Amino acid sequence: MSLTPADRTTTTGRGPGAALRGSGGGHQGPGDLTLTSIVLFTLGAYGVAAGAATGQEAVVAVGVFAFTLFVVGIVWPIASLARLGVSAIAPTDATVGDSIELRITITGRASRVDVRALDPPATWRSCAAPTDGRLPHSAARRGVFRSVRIQLRTSAPLGVFVRTRTVRVALPAPILVAPRPNVARAILQPIPDERVSSASPLLVRGGGDTVRAVRPYAPGDAARLVHWPTSARRGEIVVREHEPPPALGIALVVDLRGPTPEAAASLAMGIGTATLAAGGVVWCGTFEVDQPVGEMVSDARALGRRLARASSGPPPEPPADWPAEVVHA
Amino acid sequence: MSSSESPGRARKVAPVFRIVAIPAAVALGSVGGIAAEHGGLPWITGAVAGAVAAVLGVLALPSIPTRRATVVLLGLGGLAALRHSSFAGADRSWLLLLWAAATMLTLVFVDRADAETVPALADGVPIARRWPELARVGGVIALVVVVVAVAFVPTVTARLGRHVWPGALPSGGDIDGAPSSLRTSSQLSLTSRPRLSGAVVFTVDASHPDFWRGETFDEYHGSNWSNSRPGRVDDSLAHDDGNRVNVAPALYDVGAQSGAEFRQTFHVETGYTEVVFAAPSPRVVETDRVLNRRSDGTVQVAGSSGFGKGAVYTVISRSLPVTEAKLRAADASAIPEPVLQQYVQSANSKATTARVAALARSITAGATNTFDKVRAIETWMGENLQYSLNAPLSPPGDVVADFLFHTRVGWCEQIASSLVVLARSIGIPARLATGFAPGARDSLTGRFVVRERDAHAWAEIYFAGIGWQGFDPTAAVPLAGDAKAGGSWLADARHNAIPLTIAVVLLGLAVFAAPQLVAASRRRRARKASWSAGALHRLERAGRKAGRARAPSETPHEYARALADRLGDDRLDAVGATLDAALYSAHGASEADRADADAVLTSIRP
Numbered sequence: 032m033s034l035t036p037a038d039r040t041t042t043t044g045r046g047p048g049a050a051l052r053g054s055g056g057g058h059q060g061p062g063d064l065t066l067t068s069i070v071l072f073t074l075g076a077y078g079v080a081a082g083a084a085t086g087q088e089a090v091v092a093v094g095v096f097a098f099t100l101f102v103v104g105i106v107w108p109i110a111s112l113a114r115l116g117v118s119a120i121a122p123t124d125a126t127v128g129d130s131i132e133l134r135i136t137i138t139g140r141a142s143r144v145d146v147r148a149l150d151p152p153a154t155w156r157s158c159a160a161p162t163d164g165r166l167p168h169s170a171a172r173r174g175v176f177r178s179v180r181i182q183l184r185t186s187a188p189l190g191v192f193v194r195t196r197t198v199r200v201a202l203p204a205p206i207l208v209a210p211r212p213n214v215a216r217a218i219l220q221p222i223p224d225e226r227v228s229s230a231s232p233l234l235v236r237g238g239g240d241t242v243r244a245v246r247p248y249a250p251g252d253a254a255r256l257v258h259w260p261t262s263a264r265r266g267e268i269v270v271r272e273h274e275p276p277p278a279l280g281i282a283l284v285v286d287l288r289g290p291t292p293e294a295a296a297s298l299a300m301g302i303g304t305a306t307l308a309a310g311g312v313v314w315c316g317t318f319e320v321d322q323p324v325g326e327m328v329s330d331a332r333a334l335g336r337r338l339a340r341a342s343s344g345p346p347p348e349p350p351a352d353w354p355a356e357v358v359h360a
Numbered sequence: 361m362s363s364s365e366s367p368g369r370a371r372k373v374a375p376v377f378r379i380v381a382i383p384a385a386v387a388l389g390s391v392g393g394i395a396a397e398h399g400g401l402p403w404i405t406g407a408v409a410g411a412v413a414a415v416l417g418v419l420a421l422p423s424i425p426t427r428r429a430t431v432v433l434l435g436l437g438g439l440a441a442l443r444h445s446s447f448a449g450a451d452r453s454w455l456l457l458l459w460a461a462a463t464m465l466t467l468v469f470v471d472r473a474d475a476e477t478v479p480a481l482a483d484g485v486p487i488a489r490r491w492p493e494l495a496r497v498g499g500v501i502a503l504v505v506v507v508v509a510v511a512f513v514p515t516v517t518a519r520l521g522r523h524v525w526p527g528a529l530p531s532g533g534d535i536d537g538a539p540s541s542l543r544t545s546s547q548l549s550l551t552s553r554p555r556l557s558g559a560v561v562f563t564v565d566a567s568h569p570d571f572w573r574g575e576t577f578d579e580y581h582g583s584n585w586s587n588s589r590p591g592r593v594d595d596s597l598a599h600d601d602g603n604r605v606n607v608a609p610a611l612y613d614v615g616a617q618s619g620a621e622f623r624q625t626f627h628v629e630t631g632y633t634e635v636v637f638a639a640p641s642p643r644v645v646e647t648d649r650v651l652n653r654r655s656d657g658t659v660q661v662a663g664s665s666g667f668g669k670g671a672v673y674t675v676i677s678r679s680l681p682v683t684e685a686k687l688r689a690a691d692a693s694a695i696p697e698p699v700l701q702q703y704v705q706s707a708n709s710k711a712t713t714a715r716v717a718a719l720a721r722s723i724t725a726g727a728t729n730t731f732d733k734v735r736a737i738e739t740w741m742g743e744n745l746q747y748s749l750n751a752p753l754s755p756p757g758d759v760v761a762d763f764l765f766h767t768r769v770g771w772c773e774q775i776a777s778s779l780v781v782l783a784r785s786i787g788i789p790a791r792l793a794t795g796f797a798p799g800a801r802d803s804l805t806g807r808f809v810v811r812e813r814d815a816h817a818w819a820e821i822y823f824a825g826i827g828w829q830g831f832d833p834t835a836a837v838p839l840a841g842d843a844k845a846g847g848s849w850l851a852d853a854r855h856n857a858i859p860l861t862i863a864v865v866l867l868g869l870a871v872f873a874a875p876q877l878v879a880a881s882r883r884r885r886a887r888k889a890s891w892s893a894g895a896l897h898r899l900e901r902a903g904r905k906a907g908r909a910r911a912p913s914e915t916p917h918e919y920a921r922a923l924a925d926r927l928g929d930d931r932l933d934a935v936g937a938t939l940d941a942a943l944y945s946a947h948g949a950s951e952a953d954r955a956d957a958d959a960v961l962t963s964i965r966p
Contacts (some may be wrong), residue, residue, distance in 0.1 A: 164484030190471030
């Protein structure tokens with residue numbers, strides 16, 4: 032399987048947040064003026080101008096009233112959101128496309144505020160601050176994410192101006208989003224490496240075809256293992272003792288240097304998952320942060336974490352004599 | 361924010377939006393009331409129409425987002441408020457205030473209703489309850505609006521307001537339809553009933569009320585008055601500086617020559633007037649019209665180019681602020697002979713009958729000075745005569761005599777004429793003045809609203825060394841020296857701006873700080889009551905300073921360990937263990953451990 036270079040996706044990222052709690056830093060987003068603001072501004076400007084020109088205090092008063100609502104309606108939401116802080120807690124593992132739940136805490140005071148997670152934008156949820164709560168979020172991209180973007184908005188109390196503020200919540204421990212596995216066949220090929228046999232608990236011993244020796248029958252031995260010719264010759268029941276079967280599995284070399292790294296990662300995840308499910312062993316070679324990494328993976332979650340961390344770069348060579356499956360982006 | 365309503369087959373306004381209809385109805389009803397009155401209809405008609413329109417607009421247009429419909433309605437209400445707020449009708453400023461309050465409430469309600477359509481955060485604190493939020497927001501915004509209005513409205517209008525404006529060109533209908541009180545005339549009939557409708561004639565920006573004098577009459581002819589020196593139309597006054605016209609004071613009118621200045625700006629609301637109304641006595645008129653002056657010190661528009669609707673002119677008058685004591689002392693000076701000749705012994709005036717003179721002498725028998733004599737006559741008139749607009753018209757002849765001795769019921773012209781004739785019969789210089797009473801002050805704008813029915817006649821008595829002083833036997837008007845300056849709410853508030861600002865700040869602090877102070881006080885008390893709560897608070901505070909807040913799921917010991925790693929201070933581990941023991945163990949933490957923990961918490965520097 033040929034893969035081409037992939038972007039490095041082990042990043043800071045825009046996406047699902049990880050466990051632990053971070054204080055909200057983040058940048059201020061813009062706001063939107065509403066129809067109400069246009070109406071109030073128009074009334075205010077016209078009232079003050081016309082009233083001032085004619086000296087009619089009542090008209091000026093109406094204009095000043097409208098202007099005051101306009102200004103208060105802008106300043107209030109800005110001041111409200113500026114005082115809010117956000118922190119979040121999230122699960123540590125996810126798969127692309129999964130819906131996860133962020134546990135967020137909003138500090139500060141606000142009578143009405145809407146909140147949602149970004150990347151991708153989720154549905155707004157309303158609350159009052161300070162508060163804790165659960166915020167749904169979907170894991171959209173593979174990678175390692177050390178922060179999550181939370182968006183707050185409010186137009187309270189007058190609906191003149193919708194102030195929106197985006198906060199990047201730093202996460203001390205990353206969340207690892209594994210690729211969603213493609214449907215693939217398991218690849219089970221004999222692996223010569225003895226250390227693999229001892230490392231893999233999934234290998235079935237005593238199930239090979241080659242008979243190594245015979246031994247006297249012991250209670251519990253299967254009847255199908257009785258070697259009748261020898262039993263007849265010796266006059267006692269003996270059973271066959273087989274050579275252990277060879278370890279089966281694959282060295283999965285994932286090279287994400289190409290235009291379709293996500294497709295390659297998904298394919299690798301599919302092959303690895305199927306192989307592991309079939310009882311095979313998987314050695315996974317990827318490029319992480321600044322070096323190639325090649326290790327055995329014990330289960331699908333470990334494989335997902337490896338592939339979550341995988342980025343564009345030269346993968347390591349597979350172990351000698353191992354059957355290798357190279358997945359290119 | 362979000363869409364207003366969720367789409368549905370029923371096409372009904374979402375229930376959370378229905379409450380918006382209430383303040384919206386009040387807002388549009390209020391401004392509808394003002395508009396209706398402006399249009400000559402009962403205010404309640406407009407109020408009901410506005411309220412119904414608002415309710416229908418909010419509730420009966422499900423195809424339009426309620427927020428949008430409401431804002432459009434409020435915009436229309438605002439335009440109506442701008443259009444009609446300056447209407448000088450009855451003092452409906454309370455309706456304008458009601459409109460303002462209801463508009464603000466509507467905005468809060470509709471925005472809140474919009475927020476209620478957003479799904480709530482799971483396990484989160486729901487948005488604040490409607491009424492506490494409304495009270496808090498409403499209070500703050502009202503305070504801000506009041507402060508801003510007090511600070512800016514008088515300033516803006518004083519600096520930028522029109523003091524001279526040509527107004528509309530009067531049409532033939534306007535001129536023909538103008539009542540006699542708005543036309544100049546050399547004669548005033550006492551045998552015709554005046555037209556006294558509720559139509560607004562003009563409004564006046566002035567610091568205090570006064571008679572808005574138009575003309576004076578010095579010759580009494582029994583059934584009418586005339587002016588012996590009406591002036592010539594071509595005797596026009598020159599504009600000195602732009603729109604400024606200087607008016608020479610009348611001869612011997614000391615107050616008009618050296619009195620205190622009194623500035624008034626007249627906003628003409630009627631279709632036509634050719635009289636330049638002003639508080640006695642006008643010295644400067646700012647206008648674009650050509651004026652001419654009469655010998656009595658009054659001013660009129662030259663020719664037929666009177667003021668039309670919307671015209672604005674400003675007058676600076678001069679008069680001496682007098683008191684009763686000053687008026688009583690005025691007899692010490694001699695009255696100029698020309699004044700006596702014109703206003704007491706005029707050969708053209710109808711001779712005072714002996715019966716009238718005898719009545720005047722009997723009324724003033726106990727009075728020793730001019731002022732007390734005039735007061736005595738006023739008192740007698742108050743006790744013996746009745747005011748009624750439905751009084752029978754006097755027959756041709758001596759109207760005053762008929763009024764004093766026969767009917768004893770009349771209106772201002774007959775009452776004031778009687779005072780003048782009675783005063784003249786005992787040698788007091790007097791003349792009849794016509795114009796308008798001060799009118800009702802609009803409590804919001806501070807302007808005096810003058811209507812046709814405020815047309816008035818009063819007497820002016822000459823005091824040596826002071827000049828002409830008005831006396832109104834029909835209505836009580838304070839003497840100029842005793843008059844109190846007044847103003848609108850805005851002007852009054854601005855006058856007390858500093859204490860008002862301090863009060864607003866204190867109130868704001870009380871509103872906002874009180875809950876936080878109470879909460880902080882409770883926390884302090886809790887910390888004092890519990891060593892573990894206090895120590896945990898200190899630990900968390902140190903952690904926050906170090907950029908590591910405590911997660912809800914972390915025990916104090918776990919948190920302390922994390923902080924120990926972050927700060928490189930292993931002693932925090934022991935602090936956490938002590939805290940856990942204090943909080944969760946049956947025996948608590950020992951005194952020694954607590955002391956050690958306190959020492960560590962005191963010494964750490966994040």
